[in-house]
Amino acid sequence: MSVIEISNLTKTYGKARGINNISFTVEEGEIFGFIGPNGAGKSTTIRTLLGLIYPTGGSAKIFGKDCIKYGSEIKKEIGYLPSEVFYYENMKVLDLLKYSASFYKKDCSKRMHELADILDLDLSKKIDDLSLGNRKKVGIIQGLLHEPKLIILDEPTSGLDPLMQQKFFDLLTEENKKGATILFSSHILSEVQKLCDRVAIIKEGEIVTLEKISTLKESTYKKFKIETAVSLDKEYFQIKGVNDLEEDRGTATFLFKGNVNSIMKKIAAIDIVNIWIDEPDLEEIFMHYYEKED
Amino acid sequence: MNLFFRELKASRKSLILWCIGILLMVAGGMSKFGGISSSGQSMNELMGAMPKALQAIMGTGSLDISTAGGYYGVLFLYLMVMAAIHASMLGSTIVSKExxxxxxxxxxxKPISRNKVITWKLIAALVNVLLFNIVTFVSSAAAVEYYNDGKNLNGDIAILLAGMFILQLIFLFLGSAIASATRKPKSAASLSTAVLMGTFLLSIMIDMSTSIDFLKYLTPFKYFEAKQVMFGGGLEAVFLILSAAFILIFLFATYKFYKDKDMAV
Known part of the structure; x- marks a missing residue:
């Protein structure tokens, strides 16, 4: 079953920014990454899903129901962590969390304290006095305390130290194992790579590609660096699938995409000193999609 | 309900400050009457000798300020302005603050519809406005009674304050409608206050010049004037109907605009 179905979603603000014709689905039990740089339309998409703003075209369904028409009903099962966490002044953390819980018709206090323990957050403090990272923790607890079936996170890791980030990811993995679907937006690829099954890459308001993380990496180039005892003919590695070939005094570097056997045979036929074969990291793939087409 | 109590709590401090302000205004204002009344009729003559424009600005007009009731009628104009400012600011901020x-x-x-959000917020604002009104009534009745030596005026003051409550509702919902309609939440409160000041100035201009008397239907400050309510025929039907119309329009606009609004986040 699809938990989120977005079809041709469009939101324009005058001429400026917005999203254009976005379509993708997030399946039940999936951790779905939504990546793109700042201003690409990630938050706009998420806010439209949550009914904070209205689309100018297209529609979106959550749990099979229209996200505007059945907004208050589907939100019972959604937990949301906004990119910037703001709360009412003069409230204690505990009061804020209780207030948040009071909107859901179930007892959330046990889960609330569990989460506070895991994230090491003092509930008796005033929100005004908290650091950015601690505010973020309040946001995380607030988004998870009612054990939602769909967790939507907008740039969730900003402000968290690496240790806390790890705890947070563990928590998400645990929620995911319990059956929660997760939509995770980010501009940091390594964290998406660590956590997500599939990703959608968004660029200037449009989806550029939608792939499994594994395919994304498979379908791309491998980086070869070969050191040879003697200088090679410059054209030696110039076969089908080789790109960006560079030859410099016995060291050849190139990108290769295609059947690995063909390149391995070429390599086996010569006398080599050393070889490095690298998978490109997501960052490089990402840049590949992000380079302006010229 | 949780939202309602949250809003009550959030507005508690400002309501207390406003109530203290109203108490000081009533007590301070009426204590001046203690000084004036000893000089008797001369005060009326002095006011009568002033140009009409000045009388209009001070709000005296045809009121007999040598009596406690008449004097309170002048003071009431300023109480109305305070009540209207409180109501319009409350109405606009309670909506725009999110x-x-x-x-x-x-x-x-959260699993709550926008209609419900607005409903609970408006109910909380209504409670605030009502408390403001009650505090004004109790302090007014007590202060007037203290200086009054004629017939008991509690009934008149009650009707006056009923009029003020309607005025509060108009400006409360005007504020909430503006806050719902505007795309710039920062400007909501100042915009509603500007409208309020505009209608107040209009009411003074009408007092200065009878030729624009027909404009009185446009400014709620002319709907429930003391000289009409206390010393004329009470609340006038035409103004009650106009008030009801404004309240309903603003209320409808609040719900409609808030429901269709793109939240500025």
Whole structure:
């Protein structure tokens, strides 16, 4: 079953920014990454899903129901962590969390304290006095305390130290194992790579590609660096699938995409000193999609 | 309900301050009467000798300020202005604050419809406005009674304050409608106050010049004037109907605009 179905979603603000014709689905039990740089339309998409703003075209369904028409009903099962966490002044953390819980018709206090323990957050403090990272923790607890079936996170890791980030990811993995679907937006690829099954890459308001993380990496180039005892003919590695070939005094570097056997045979036929074969990291793939087409 | 109590709590401090302000205004204002009344009729003559424009600005007009009731009638104009400012600011901020404080991303992702959000917020605002009105009534009745030596005026003051309550409702819902309609939550409160000041100035201009008397239907400050309510025929039907119309229009606009609004976050 699809938990989120977005079809041709469009939101324009005058001429400026917005999203254009976005379509993708997030399946039940999936951790779905939504990546793109700042201003690409990630938050706009998420806010439209949550009914904070209205689309100018297209529609979106959550749990099979229209996200505007059945907004208050589907939100019972959604937990949301906004990119910037703001709360009412003069409230204690505990009061804020209780207030948040009071909107859901179930007892959330046990889960609330569990989460506070895991994230090491003092509930008796005033929100005004908290650091950015601690505010973020309040946001995380607030988004998870009612054990939602769909967790939507907008740039969730900003402000968290690496240790806390790890705890947070563990928590998400645990929620995911319990059956929660997760939509995770980010501009940091390594964290998406660590956590997500599939990703959608968004660029200037449009989806550029939608792939499994594994395919994304498979379908791309491998980086070869070969050191040879003697200088090679410059054209030696110039076969089908080789790109960006560079030859410099016995060291050849190139990108290769295609059947690995063909390149391995070429390599086996010569006398080599050393070889490095690298998978490109997501960052490089990402840049590949992000380079302006010229 | 949780939202209702949250709003009550959030507005508690400002309501207390406003009530203290009203108490000081009533007590301070009426204590001046103690000084004037000893000089008797001369005060009326002095006021009568002033140009009509000045009388209009001070709000005396045809009121007999040598009596406690007449004097209170002058003071009432300023109480109305205070009540209207309180109501319009409350109405606009209670709606716009979720955007201003950027808590819309907290509240509106909860399982609660926007209509319900507005309903509970408006009910909380109504409670505030009602308490403001009650405090004004009790302090007014007590202060007038203290200086009054004629017939008991509690009934008149009650009707006057009923008029003020209607005025409060008009400006409360005007504020909420403006806050719902505007795309800039920051400007909501100042915009409603500007409208309020505009209608107040209009009411003074009408007092200065009878030729624009027909404009009185446009400014709620002319609907429930003391000289009409206390010393004329009470609340006038035409103004009651106009008030009801404004309240309903603003209320409808509040719900409609808030429901269709893109939250500025």
């Amino acid at each position: 955007e201003l404080e950027k808590t819309a991303e907290f509240l509106l992702v």
